[in-house]
Amino acid sequence: MFDNKNIYIQIPSVQPCASVVKNFMSTEKYNIAESEAKWRKAWNERKCFEVTEDTTKDKYYVLEMFPYPSGRIHVGHVRNYTLGDVVARYRRARGFNVLRPMGWDAFGLPAENAAIERGAHPSDWTISNTAEMREQLQSMGLAIDWSREITTCKPDYYRHEQAMFLKFLERGIAYRKESMVNWDPVDNTVLANEQVVDGKGWRTGAPVERRKLNQWFLKITDYADELIDDLDKLDRWPEKVRIMQENWIGRSKGLQFKWDIVGKDEQIEVYTTRPDTLFGASFLALASDHPMAQELGTDKDGFDAFIKKCQAIGTSEAAIEQAEKLGFDTDHTATHPLLKREVPVYIANFVLMDYGTGAVFGVPAHDQRDFDFANKYDLSITRVISDGQDDELTEAYTGEGTLINSGILDGKDIASAKELIIQKCEEDGSGFGTTQYRLRDWGVSRQRYWGCPIPIIYCDDCGPLPVPEDQLPVELPKDISFDKPGNPLVHHPTWKNTTCPKCGQPATRETDTFDTFFESSWYQFRYCDPHNDSAPVGKDKANYWMPKGATVEQYIGGVEHAVLHLLYARFFTKIMRDCGYVDCDEPFMGLFTQGMVTHETYKDANGKWITPIEYEALVDKSTAKVGPSIKMSKSKKNVIDPEDILKTYGADAARLFILSDSPPERDLEWTESGIEGAWRFINKLHRIVMDYQQHIPAHDTPKPTHFADDINELRSAAHKTINGIAKSIDDFAMNKVVAQIRELSNLIASPKQAENYVKLDGGAWAIRETLEILIKLFNPMMPHLAEELWSALGHNTLLADEPWPVADESLLVDDTVTIGVQVNGKVRATITLSPDANESEAREAALGQDNVKKAMDGKQVRKFIYVPGKIVNVVAG
RNA sequence: GCGGCUGUGGUGAAAUUGGUAGACACGCCAGAUUUAGGUUCUGGUGCUUUCGGGCGUGGGGGUUCAAGUCCCUUCAGCCGCACCA
Numbered sequence: 011m012f013d014n015k016n017i018y019i020q021i022p023s024v025q026p027c028a029s030v031v032k033n034f035m036s037t038e039k040y041n042i043a044e045s046e047a048k049w050r051k052a053w054n055e056r057k058c059f060e061v062t063e064d065t066t067k068d069k070y071y072v073l074e075m076f077p078y079p080s081g082r083i084h085v086g087h088v089r090n091y092t093l094g095d096v097v098a099r100y101r102r103a104r105g106f107n108v109l110r111p112m113g114w115d116a117f118g119l120p121a122e123n124a125a126i127e128r129g130a131h132p133s134d135w136t137i138s139n140t141a142e143m144r145e146q147l148q149s150m151g152l153a154i155d156w157s158r159e160i161t162t163c164k165p166d167y168y169r170h171e172q173a174m175f176l177k178f179l180e181r182g183i184a185y186r187k188e189s190m191v192n193w194d195p196v197d198n199t200v201l202a203n204e205q206v207v208d209g210k211g212w213r214t215g216a217p218v219e220r221r222k223l224n225q226w227f228l229k230i231t232d233y234a235d236e237l238i239d240d241l242d243k244l245d246r247w248p249e250k251v252r253i254m255q256e257n258w259i260g261r262s263k264g265l266q267f268k269w270d271i272v273g274k275d276e277q278i279e280v281y282t283t284r285p286d287t288l289f290g291a292s293f294l295a296l297a298s299d300h301p302m303a304q305e306l307g308t309d310k311d312g313f314d315a316f317i318k319k320c321q322a323i324g325t326s327e328a329a330i331e332q333a334e335k336l337g338f339d340t341d342h343t344a345t346h347p348l349l350k351r352e353v354p355v356y357i358a359n360f361v362l363m364d365y366g367t368g369a370v371f372g373v374p375a376h377d378q379r380d381f382d383f384a385n386k387y388d389l390s391i392t393r394v395i396s397d398g399q400d401d402e403l404t405e406a407y408t409g410e411g412t413l414i415n416s417g418i419l420d421g422k423d424i425a426s427a428k429e430l431i432i433q434k435c436e437e438d439g440s441g442f443g444t445t446q447y448r449l450r451d452w453g454v455s456r457q458r459y460w461g462c463p464i465p466i467i468y469c470d471d472c473g474p475l476p477v478p479e480d481q482l483p484v485e486l487p488k489d490i491s492f493d494k495p496g497n498p499l500v501h502h503p504t505w506k507n508t509t510c511p512k513c514g515q516p517a518t519r520e521t522d523t524f525d526t527f528f529e530s531s532w533y534q535f536r537y538c539d540p541h542n543d544s545a546p547v548g549k550d551k552a553n554y555w556m557p558k559g560a561t562v563e564q565y566i567g568g569v570e571h572a573v574l575h576l577l578y579a580r581f582f583t584k585i586m587r588d589c590g591y592v593d594c595d596e597p598f599m600g601l602f603t604q605g606m607v608t609h610e611t612y613k614d615a616n617g618k619w620i621t622p623i624e625y626e627a628l629v630d631k632s633t634a635k636v637g638p639s640i641k642m643s644k645s646k647k648n649v650i651d652p653e654d655i656l657k658t659y660g661a662d663a664a665r666l667f668i669l670s671d672s673p674p675e676r677d678l679e680w681t682e683s684g685i686e687g688a689w690r691f692i693n694k695l696h697r698i699v700m701d702y703q704q705h706i707p708a709h710d711t712p713k714p715t716h717f718a719d720d721i722n723e724l725r726s727a728a729h730k731t732i733n734g735i736a737k738s739i740d741d742f743a744m745n746k747v748v749a750q751i752r753e754l755s756n757l758i759a760s761p762k763q764a765e766n767y768v769k770l771d772g773g774a775w776a777i778r779e780t781l782e783i784l785i786k787l788f789n790p791m792m793p794h795l796a797e798e799l800w801s802a803l804g805h806n807t808l809l810a811d812e813p814w815p816v817a818d819e820s821l822l823v824d825d826t827v828t829i830g831v832q833v834n835g836k837v838r839a840t841i842t843l844s845p846d847a848n849e850s851e852a853r854e855a856a857l858g859q860d861n862v863k864k865a866m867d868g869k870q871v872r873k874f875i876y877v878p879g880k881i882v883n884v885v886a887g
Numbered sequence: 888g889c890g891g892c893u894g895u896g897g898u899g900a901a902a903u904u905g906g907u908a909g910a911c912a913c914g915c916c917a918g919a920u921u922u923a924g925g926u927u928c929u930g931g932u933g934c935u936u937u938c939g940g941g942c943g944u945g946g947g948g949g950u951u952c953a954a955g956u957c958c959c960u961u962c963a964g965c966c967g968c969a970c971c972a
Contacts, residue, residue: 378888448971683914745911746901748911834952837907
C-alpha cells in the first residue's frame with residue numbers, strides 16, 4: 011500500500027505579482043526516473059497484474075510472441091510489448107480478467123555458439139540473459155503477470171513436451187524414418203523445409219546440403235486439410251498470413267493415373283491438376299531421380315551426363331530461373347490411356363521427385379512450360395480447350411473455354427470435363443481423384459545439445475523404444491564439452507548409456523534434440539497453468555482461459571513467423587486436442603502482425619558503416635553519407651539500444667513515441683526528433699495538470715448544475731474522445747489514439763485558454779473532469795505518468811485499478827453542425843445548422859452565403875442536394 | 888511467372904456507409920521569454936497566383952449532384968511463393 015503523502019508533487023512557482031497567465035506557465039519539469047520507479051513498485055506490491063480464474067468476469071488473454079533470451083531487448087521487443095500492454099491495460103480497465111504472461115523461448119543455437127566462442131555454459135548464459143532482459147522489460151512498466159513466467163529450457167517445462175511426444179508416438183502422429191534432409195553445414199544440423207529460405211539456412215544463410223538421415227517426424231500432412239479449412243475461422247488474422255499459410259500447405263486437387271510403357275511390364279504413375287487436358291498430351295516426363303528413369307534411360311548414350319547435369323543445378327532462385335528446360339529422350343514410349351496412341355517418354359530437369367508422383371504428362375497447348383518444351387524437341391501440339399477463336403497458338407492457352415479434340419469430353423467446360431475424366435478413370439481402374447500437398451511432414455530432430463532431449467532409447471535387439479514415463483524427464487547433462495565439432499551429446503562419455511526398458515540390456519539414448527519450434531508451439535497453454543507438475547496444462551485451467559473456440563484473444567508479433575511458428579502452433583493445438591490435452595481447435599483467435607522498426611544508416615568518409623551516435627559526434631557531417639532508413643541490424647550499425655532510451659527519456663516517452671505516427675502494422679522509423687517530441691509531450695501533460703491543480707475543486711466536489719457554453723463544448727469533446735479512443739484501440743490504430751490524446755489536451759493546454767476556462771460557469775469542475783478523463787485515456791500508453799497525475803489530483807487509489815471512463819450520452823450529440831456548401835461540386839462556403847435542419851432551412855442558409863452567390867454568378871439553381879449533417883451541393887446552370 | 892500489400896504536403900500520417908482532403912505530429916518560418924543555447928509561449932505553413940482565383944490524393948479514362956474512397960486501365964515500390972504438373 012502506498013501513502014499519498016509520499017507522492018512526488020510539484021507545485022509550480024507562483025510569482026507574487028505575476029498575471030493569471032503566468033500562473034499557467036510553470037517551467038517545472040517532471041522527474042521521470044523517480045516517478046516511474048515509484049509506480050512500478052506500487053503495481054508490484056499490489057500485485058495488480060496477477061490473475062486467477064474468475065468466473066464472474068469476462069476473460070481476455072493477450073499474448074505477445076515470447077522473446078529469445080539473446081541478452082538484451084531490442085526496439086522490436088519494445089514495440090511488440092508496448093502494443094500488448096496497451097491492449098492489456100485497456101481491457102483490464104474495461105473490466106476484463108486479463109491474462110498477460112511472459113516467458114523465455116530459451117533453447118536455441120546462440121547459447122551453444124556463446125559456449126563455443128567464450129566458454130560460457132549454454133544454461134548459465136541463457137539464465138543470466140533472462141535475468142537481465144526481465145529487468146529491462148520490467149523497466150518498461152508492462153502489465154505482466156510475472157508469477158506465470160516460463161523458461162522453456164528448464165526440465166519443469168520440457169518434461170511435458172517429452173511426455174506429449176511419447177503420446178504422439180503412441181497415436182502414430184510421431185514416427186521415425188530415413189529420409190533426405192536439409193543439412194545446414196554451418197550449424198551442423200538439420201533444417202525443416204520451413205527453415206530453408208531460398209535454398210539457404212534461415213539463420214546462417216549457408217547453402218543447404220542434402221543428406222540422408224534417420225529422423226523423427228510429426229505428421230503435419232495428416233492435418234493439412236484441417237489447417238487449410240480452419241483458416242476460415244481465423245477472421246481476425248491478417249489476410250496476408252492466411253494466404254501465406256494456404257500457399258505453404260499448397261493443396262491441389264487432381265487425378266493420379268497410370269500409363270503403360272510399351273514393351274515393359276512397369277507402369278508410370280502420373281499426377282495432374284488438369285485431367286481435362288488429357289487428350290492434348292503429347293509426351294511424358296520423369297524426374298531425373300525417378301526410379302523408372304534409370305531403367306528407361308540407362309542403355310542410351312548420354313544418360314549419365316544428363317543426370318549429372320540435372321543434379322548440378324542449384325536450388326537457388328536465380329539458378330532455377332536461368333536453368334534451361336532440358337529433356338532426355340529415352341526412346342521409350344507410353345500408351346495414352348484413352349487415345350491408345352503412343353507418346354515419347356522423356357526425363358526432364360524441371361520435374362520434381364518431391365511433388366506428386368515425380369512424373370507428369372505434357373500438354374503443350376495449355377501449359378507454357380510444356381509449350382516451350384514441345385517446340386524445343388519438336389513434339390506435337392494439340393489444342394483441346396477452345397476459346398472460340400482458335401488461332402494458331404504462339405503461346406500456351408491457359409484460360410477458360412470449351413473442350414475440343416477430346417472425344418467424350420467435347421463440348422464440356424473445364425470443370426465438368428475434370429469431373430468426368432476422373433470418374434472414367436475410377437471406373438476402369440486406371441486412376442483416381444486425389445489431393446496433393448506441398449506441405450511435408452515436420453522433421454523435428456536436431457543434432458544439437460541445447461534443446462529438449464528426444465525421449466527415445468535404442469536397443470540393438472528391441473529397436474527404438476520410448477523412455478518409460480516414470481523416467482521422465484530425460485534431462486540434459488550439465489557437464490558438457492564443445493571441444494569437438496558436432497553434437498556434444500554424442501561425445502558425452504556416459505549420458506547416452508542406459509538400459510533397454512524392455513529387455514534390460516545395455517542401450518543408448520537418442521542424442522538428437524527437438525527443433526526449438528517445439529517449445530514455442532504449446533507455450534500459450536502452459537501460461538494457463540504454469541506450475542502444473544503432472545500435465546502440460548490442467549484441462550480446467552485451459553478451458554477457463556482457452557475454451558473451444560475462444561483461445562488467445564489477441565496474439566501480437568512479427569510477420570516473419572507466418573509459416574513457421576504460427577503454422578506449427580496451430581498444428582500442435584490440433585494434435586494436443588486429439589490426444590486429449592485441450593479442447594480447442596485453434597491457438598490464436600486474433601493475430602496482429604507489427605511492422606519493423608527502421609533507422610537511417612550512416613557511412614563515414616571511408617565508406618564504413620557508422621552508428622547514429624558516431625554520426626552525431628562527427629565534427630563535419632558533410633563527409634559522411636546518410637543512407638535510407640532500413641531494418642535495424644548490427645552489420646549496418648543502425649541499431650538503437652532501448653535501454654539508453656528508457657534511461658534518458660523514460661518508459662512512457664519510449665512507449666508514446668513507438669505508438670505515435672506510424673500505424674502499428676507498418677514500419678516505424680526511429681528518429682531522435684520523434685522520441686524528443688514524445689518526451690516533450692510527457693512534460694507538457696505533466697505541466698498542464700500541475701498548472702491547473704491549484705485552480706480546480708477537490709475530486710469529490712459535486713457536479714455543478716450549470717455550465718457555460720464553452721464549457722459544454724469542452725465537456726462534449728472530452729466525452730466524445732472516450733469512445734473515439736476506445737474504438738481506435740479496438741482497431742489497433744494506436745497512432746490515432748495518440749492523435750486524439752493530443753487533440754483533447756490541446757483544448758486545455760493553452761495558458762490563455764486555461765485562464766478563461768476556470769473563470770467560466772462550471773469551468774473549474776469541468777477542467778478536473780476533463781483532466782481525469784484524459785489521464786484515464788492515456789493510461790494504457792503512458793501508465794507511469796497517468797498514475798503520477800492521478801495522485802497529483804488528490805486520489806489515493808491506483809489508477810491501474812480504476813475503470814475506463816463512461817461517456818455521458820447527452821454530451822455526444824451536437825446541437826449544431828458545420829457543413830460545407832458546394833456549388834457544382836466545389837466547396838465555396840460553410841454553414842452551421844442544427845443537425846436535423848430541414849431542406850428549406852439549409853437552402854436558405856446556403857444560398858444566403860456571399861461566396862455561394864458569387865460562385866453561382868447569377869445562374870439558376872437547377873438542383874439542390876442536402877444531406878443532413880454532411881453536405882449541401884447547389885447545382886447551378 | 889503467381890499471389891498479396893502500398894502509392895495523399897518537405898517528412899510520418901488522418902479522412903465511418905462516396906459528402907468541407909491534409910486531423911495529429913515532425914520539420915520549417917516569424918515573433919515573445921531567456922545572458923546564450925535548449926525549454927516554454929503566440930502565430931503561420933499543400934502548390935500556385937495578376938490575390939479574383941486556379942490546381943491538387945502515382946498516371947489515364949469512367950460512373951455520380953459529389954470520388955483519396957466505386958469501376959476500367961496503366962505505372963512504380965515493397966512483401967510472400969515459385970520448375971508444384
